[in-house]
Amino acid sequence: MGKDTNYFGQPVFQQATKLIKKTDVVSIAQEFKADRYTKKLDTYNQLMIMLFGVFKAFDGLRELILGAEAEKVRLYRMGIKVPARSTLADANKNRSADVFKAIYFKMYEKLRPLLSDSSRNEWEKTLTIIDSTTITLFTDGLLCDKNEKEPQVQDIRVCICNLARRSVQKWDTFFIADRQNYSYN
Numbered sequence: 001m002g003k004d005t006n007y008f009g010q011p012v013f014q015q016a017t018k019l020i021k022k023t024d025v026v027s028i029a030q031e032f033k034a035d036r037y038t039k040k041l042d043t044y045n046q047l048m049i050m051l052f053g054v055f056k057a058f059d060g061l062r063e064l065i066l067g068a069e070a071e072k073v074r075l076y077r078m079g080i081k082v083p084a085r086s087t088l089a090d091a092n093k094n095r096s097a098d099v100f101k102a103i104y105f106k107m108y109e110k111l112r113p114l115l116s117d118s119s120r121n122e123w124e125k126t127l128t129i130i131d132s133t134t135i136t137l138f139t140d141g142l143l144c145d146k147n148e149k150e151p152q153v154q155d156i157r158v159c160i161c162n163l164a165r166r167s168v169q170k171w172d173t174f175f176i177a178d179r180q181n182y183s184y185n
Contacts, residue, residue, distance in 0.1 A: 013055045014078060017048060019111060022079070025103055034099040041083045041091045043099055048080040049088060061085050061092075129162045 022044050029035050029043035052075065053064040068075060068082040075082060083091070 011074075013052060016055070017051065017078060017080075020047070020103075020107060024106055024110075028102045028106060029099060032096065032099045032102065034095055037094075038091070041081075041087050043095065043103075045081055045083065046088070046091045046095065047100065047103065048075075048078075049083065050092075052080070061089055064088075131158075131160045131162075133158050 025044045025047060026042075034043045049064070049068060052068060056064075056067055058064040058067055062085060065082065065085045065088065072082050
């Protein structure tokens with residue numbers, strides 16, 4: 001009886017990484033000279049480790065490396081070496097994001113026929129990205145009365161709504177609130 005090729009029993013991460021060919025990543029890294037000054041962590045391993053962190057929903061490098069160390073044998077069988085945290089931090093800082101952008105677009109063009117296009121246009125028209133950020137201002141007499149001795153702390157709440165299809169803002173709102181009158185939830 002032959003082997004089953006329907007990915008039964010393989011983790012989702014392993015199935016997803018099989019779609020990314022190492023030769024494609026290496027050729028793009030050579031084009032951008034991304035591995036020129038590296039000794040231990042090449043672009044392919046950095047990409048795989050960071051994708052592992054995305055699949056596992058890790059929040060930081062410490063958590064990512066601890067999780068990768070726990071599954072070191074499985075990752076090694078997939079051809080992925082677990083780097084030291086400082087090595088990964090240096091690679092994230094020094095390697096250009098343009099390399100990963102090029103890898104993404106190459107994979108997207110290659111795998112585009114496999115992606116579902118059913119009702120894509122319908123939900124893309126209405127998909128909206130909303131961001132809300134609070135900026136704390138320490139006013140040292142600029143926004144407070146001259147009679148007050150202590151500087152006031154004020155916040156500006158910025159709300160922006162973008163349509164996902166376009167990079168044009170639909171609306172933006174600014175709220176100014178005193179720290180005493182504003183609640184953080």
